[in-house]
Amino acid sequence: MAWHRFLDHTSEITLHVGAGGWSALLAEAGLGLAELLLRGAAAAPDPENTGWRPLEVASHDREALLVDWLNELVYLAETGLWVPQEIEIEEASETHLKARARGVTVEEAPSLVKAATFHDLHVRDLADGLEAEVILDV
């Protein structure tokens, strides 16, 4: 079962996420970020396309892929006024992911999260899955 929570940090927000596998962890991290992006926002079903949007990210290692994935979603939220609500990871290696997502549009671009950072970035293998921590600059 995938889960996420937000940990205290003096000035930023730490996203702590866990899942049974790498694909599920990436999807859950995206949903955790989406929760922050929609905080206080007026959201509505995507009027242009209520179907699935294709998403693709490539990086040079597993940790960087997680950061780049979250930064892709920050970018789409700020420029496209769109935040995912359902995410399906179709393919995920340590350096590449293909996904599709359905979401909502927002009246104002979410400005809480500036970026996902590499600081204290962890992806840990556990006996029953993985967990990760990413500090988000807010």
Place this chain on the structure above:
Amino acid sequence: MTDKTTHYPAVRLDPVCVEIPKSARPDMLVPARVWVDEELWKKAVSDRTLDQLVNVATLPGVCGCVHAMPDAHEGYGFPVGGVAAFRAKDGVISPGGVGYDINCGVRLLAADIGYGEMKQRLEPIVHDLSRSIPSGTGRGGALKLNAPELDRVLAQGCRSLVERGLATQEDLEHTEAEGSFATADPDKVSSRAHERGKDQLGTIGSGNHFVEVQRVETIYDEEAAEALGLWKGQLTILIHTGSRGMGHQICTDYVRAMDAVMARHGIKLPDRELACAPFDSPEGKAYFAAMCAAANFAFANRQVITHAVRQVFQRALGDSGDLRLVYDVAHNMAKLEQHGKQKLVVHRKGATRAFGPSHPETPAAYRSVGQPVFIPGSMGTASYVLVGTDEAFGLSFGSTCHGAGRAMSRTAAKKVKSGNEVRKDLEKQGIVVRGSTGELAEEAPHAYKDVDRVVQVVHDAGLARKVARLRPVGVVKG
């Protein structure tokens, strides 16, 4: 005397400075200095500020000491409130050492009238400010730019706004670097950064960004205040914001780019967010040019907001509402500076340049007193005007603090008081507030350190000199 409150062998050098010697960790190349009194030292050791500062002391080409200002707290990569200088010839430049909000900074506007003369109009004026200045990243800022116009802003900063009637020559002369870094190159800015920034010029953003209406409450240094054109009871406006999505994306792009090439440059780091490249490498040069473009965007952003603020006050008060720009200063930047015989890349992340009277970059109007420095406190407390000192050049690469400094996480702050409670508290003090309830709770005064204490430390240390204390009367939050 060695301090026992941290596992580092910290030694208090004087009442406002603690040093961690470079022997504290085998990979440190220089000592670390923390500018704090006893009370602020307790804050500094309460999170990972010192670990992050020590990490910075391991970066290639670092020289002198690395510094944490009295408002320093845990950030990512560098601590917020961190200062470090690297040799330009063989040292590095680090996007994480500048931060995502490149050239976040503050500017102070001063009126020719006292607060008492407009007190009765305060509420409608603050309301008009909140309507006239977009706070969040909405569907558009105050100024719509096409691609060539945006590139002009990136290349020229505030200078590009003069012919549009949004800035005056006097405004440029009263802005750090005259609001324009010639070393900026829009071609080093990604299409994604262009996209994020294209309709954000003239917006405040969220977090701790604001436009604040104030009155000058106390003057500490009459001569310096006169040079800055400040007097007790005067109406002032402080604007705090940065480069918005443009800067955020440039930092994201270059942290990623440098993370990928560090092995090629033989750089090993204790923290990936410190991702860096030699200043003299293609990656280092490209980041510096893009960062300067973001800095130009930030100067222009504060200038466009200034224009909107001026219009609000002129609508309300006519000619009495004229507002003069006292100064605009950055607090998230890496700058190429001459220090003695060395060219250094001075990173200030949550720290303010504070050059003294004799520095050639101190504006001509302020050569008798030093470069103005503005230290915003939290809502409901106070902000300070200081001036830089020649002494600071030798002590901290000409740097001082940038604010009160967070002492509490956003979650913890919200547990202490709700946004509505914070709003009521501020209203009881006669402060008119506009902003979302959630933001108010997260940015409440109790979430920050004591700005009076922070400023007293930099004053006592000689990192800057107190001139005036400003009291908020109206706040527009991002």
